[in-house]
Amino acid sequence: MRRLINRQPDVVVRFGLMLLPFVAVIIAYMIASEARLSVNPNDKLLPGWSTIAAAIERMAFLPDQRTGSYLLLQDTISSLSRLGIGVAVATLIGGIFGILQGLIPYFRATFNAFTGVLSMIPPLAVLPILFIIFGLGELAKVVLVAVGIAPFIIRDLALRTEEIPHEEIIKAQTLGASTWQIILRIVVPQMLPRLIDGVRLSLGAAWLFLIAAEAIASDSGLGYRIFLMRRYLAMDVILPYVAWITLLAFTLDLALRLFQRIAFRWMYRGN
Amino acid sequence: MTSFRLSSLRLFAAAFVATALAFTALSPANAEAKKDFKVGWSIYVGWMPWGYAMDHGIVKKWADKYDINIELVQFNDYIEGINQFTAGAYDGVMATNMDALAIPSAGGVDSTILLICDYSDGNDVIILKGKDKLEDIKGQKVNLVELSVSHYVLARALENIGMSERDVTVVNTSDADMIAAYATPDVTAMVTWNPMAAEILQQEGAYNVFDSTKLPGEIQDSLVVNTQTMKDNPAFAKAMTGIWYETMALMAGGDAAAEAAKIAMGEASGTDLAGYEAQLAATEMFYKPEDYIKFTEGNLVELTQFVTKFLFDHGLLGDAATSPGYIGIELADGTVVGDESNVLLRYTTEYAKMAAEGKL
Numbered sequence: 001m002r003r004l005i006n007r008q009p010d011v012v013v014r015f016g017l018m019l020l021p022f023v024a025v026i027i028a029y030m031i032a033s034e035a036r037l038s039v040n041p042n043d044k045l046l047p048g049w050s051t052i053a054a055a056i057e058r059m060a061f062l063p064d065q066r067t068g069s070y071l072l073l074q075d076t077i078s079s080l081s082r083l084g085i086g087v088a089v090a091t092l093i094g095g096i097f098g099i100l101q102g103l104i105p106y107f108r109a110t111f112n113a114f115t116g117v118l119s120m121i122p123p124l125a126v127l128p129i130l131f132i133i134f135g136l137g138e139l140a141k142v143v144l145v146a147v148g149i150a151p152f153i154i155r156d157l158a159l160r161t162e163e164i165p166h167e168e169i170i171k172a173q174t175l176g177a178s179t180w181q182i183i184l185r186i187v188v189p190q191m192l193p194r195l196i197d198g199v200r201l202s203l204g205a206a207w208l209f210l211i212a213a214e215a216i217a218s219d220s221g222l223g224y225r226i227f228l229m230r231r232y233l234a235m236d237v238i239l240p241y242v243a244w245i246t247l248l249a250f251t252l253d254l255a256l257r258l259f260q261r262i263a264f265r266w267m268y269r270g271n
Numbered sequence: 272m273t274s275f276r277l278s279s280l281r282l283f284a285a286a287f288v289a290t291a292l293a294f295t296a297l298s299p300a301n302a303e304a305k306k307d308f309k310v311g312w313s314i315y316v317g318w319m320p321w322g323y324a325m326d327h328g329i330v331k332k333w334a335d336k337y338d339i340n341i342e343l344v345q346f347n348d349y350i351e352g353i354n355q356f357t358a359g360a361y362d363g364v365m366a367t368n369m370d371a372l373a374i375p376s377a378g379g380v381d382s383t384i385l386l387i388c389d390y391s392d393g394n395d396v397i398i399l400k401g402k403d404k405l406e407d408i409k410g411q412k413v414n415l416v417e418l419s420v421s422h423y424v425l426a427r428a429l430e431n432i433g434m435s436e437r438d439v440t441v442v443n444t445s446d447a448d449m450i451a452a453y454a455t456p457d458v459t460a461m462v463t464w465n466p467m468a469a470e471i472l473q474q475e476g477a478y479n480v481f482d483s484t485k486l487p488g489e490i491q492d493s494l495v496v497n498t499q500t501m502k503d504n505p506a507f508a509k510a511m512t513g514i515w516y517e518t519m520a521l522m523a524g525g526d527a528a529a530e531a532a533k534i535a536m537g538e539a540s541g542t543d544l545a546g547y548e549a550q551l552a553a554t555e556m557f558y559k560p561e562d563y564i565k566f567t568e569g570n571l572v573e574l575t576q577f578v579t580k581f582l583f584d585h586g587l588l589g590d591a592a593t594s595p596g597y598i599g600i601e602l603a604d605g606t607v608v609g610d611e612s613n614v615l616l617r618y619t620t621e622y623a624k625m626a627a628e629g630k631l
Contacts (some may be wrong), residue, residue, distance in 0.1 A: 013390060032630060037288065040378075040379045040380065040587070042377075042378055042379020042380075043378065043379060044357065044378040045357070045378075054590065055590075058590070065586075109476060127451070128448070128451035128454075131448070131451050131452060131455050132451070132454055132455060135455050135456065136414070136442070136444070136457055136458055137455045137457055145565055172383065200579050215445060216444065216445045216448050217414065217443065217444040217445065217448065217452060218391075218442065218443055219441065219442050219443060224443060226442075227304045228417055230350065230354070230417065231350050231374075231417070231418050231419070232373050232374050232377065232378075232418065232587055233353075233354045233357055233358075233374055233378060248546070
């Protein structure tokens with residue numbers, strides 16, 4: 001049938017279509033930037049390519065005059081280690097609580113409502129409390145990321161655990177499995193790839209919390225730099241940083257997806 | 272199929288045009304004679320009169336007199352207001368002289384300090400926890416809003432006692448979180464401004480070891496306008512000046528009306544009359560145009576050079592800057608501090624003089 005839903009673009013067209021919106025935005029940016037720069041050559045809002053290139057060189061490839069370190073590298077290491085630890089902690093907590101909440105009725109009765117309510121609290125609104133408890137240092141930033149995404153991961157995984165066909169659990173019991181054995185042999189292997197899905201979905205929120213934490217009190221990090229530069233409208237630094245964060249986030253997502261494909265090959269069998 | 276292909280092409284064209292339009296909205300405002308003006312302001316003791324003037328018809332009265340429309344817009348985020356001004360969306364903004372130089376002027380926007388509302392006379396404070404001498408700050412982590420006036424105060428204070436920023440570690444901290452930050456054990460030194468500073472100093476073990484009374488006149492809280500807009504629209508500059516000095520006369524009156532105005536300003540800034548009076552005590556307000564003219568036509572060269580040096584040392588004059596004098600600053604008497612061929616910040620007393628002579 002020659003209907004729109006049946007028409008497939010070939011490889012070349014598909015690639016072209018994929019690039020089209022990106023190119024459109026870049027061209028529109030160039031036009032607007034040109035218009036502003038022709039009025040004021042020092043305009044900071046939409047800097048030209050050469051200004052952006054100079055900023056990238058200064059931030060990424062030249063040591064900082066005052067500290068002697070490479071700022072982009074230093075900021076990236078700070079941010080990624082905070083993000084990594086925060087996400088790892090949230091994943092661990094989410095994995096344990098999610099599985100127990102999904103599988104064990106007493107555990108669910110105790111914690112289900114609590115995590116449900118917890119996940120509705122906007123962590124940024126209770127920041128002063130987090131500060132008092134965890135200080136203003138690295139710990140508070142990691143905690144904000146972990147607290148921000150853990151409830152989501154717990155709830156997601158609890159729902160996935162409940163979706164395990166009850167027949168499997170019955171079958172294991174008829175074969176004599178204890179609760180502990182059921183968790184280890186039936187639930188955990190099936191839930192690990194789902195956990196990765198949950199983490200992938202919460203990475204966007206994790207970046208958001210990280211950048212918010214760095215904006216509030218910090219001396220390095222990608223979010224710190226963006227908010228510092230914003231103080232004098234240095235869009236020539238901010239725009240490359242935003243692009244760099246996007247690239248890092250995209251790469252992390254891709255890495256998790258590839259890891260899931262390789263580590264849990266069985267999931268992709270059959271379909 | 273042709274018809275379908277056409278329509279999808281149209282769709283893309285429409286999307287492209289929409290994106291282009293969205294960016295075109297960012298094109299700079301063209302300076303010419305116009306009727307509608309927008310000025311940004313944010314909560315600060317010396318700027319509260321602007322909010323009062325807006326709410327109590329003083330703005331409208333002067334705008335009507337010159338047959339223009341003036342809208343004063345309150346920004347919850349001080350820097351965002353300056354950024355909007357720099358981008359061309361606003362005709363004027365309340366900013367310190369330092370931020371005016373670092374953001375609009377360094378961004379190539381020729382700006383004029385139409386009038387100075389006040390200068391900080393104790394509003395910016397360095398606070399140490401459990402120590403009472405500035406020298407004790409050595410080696411500590413100092414929480415402050417980096418690259419702000421607080422940072423400037425720290426740099427000037429350290430300079431005064433022969434230290435430099437290398438002797439401390441600066442931790443950038445949001446002004447909204449200063450009070451909460453002070454309550455945490457790992458925060459031991461801090462630079463902030465009122466009303467946060469007053470709140471923190473009430474806590475046990477908090478010592479004021481340095482404040483802006485030792486830097487008189489260096490931190491000027493000003494009304495900054497686009498120079499071209501001002502030249503093309505003297506009515507705008509006259510109306511703004513009129514609004515300010517009428518509100519100032521009301522405030523300085525010492526009668527019931529003055530008290531009512533101060534109560535309203537105090538409440539709008541989240542405190543009461545006593546709290547607002549305490550902040551005013553740490554602020555040198557220019558109540559009369561004569562005060563402002565006297566200050567501005569006095570010797571501002573040295574004060575200005577302190578500021579340009581700080582900005583240059585922190586790379587805030589732009590990458591092209593090769594010396595603290597890279598951007599020229601024209602003082603009220605026409606002398607230029609810095610590069611005369613690159614004047615991007617100007618002081619003027621022209622309109623204040625009209626106010627003083629009753630010619631507005």
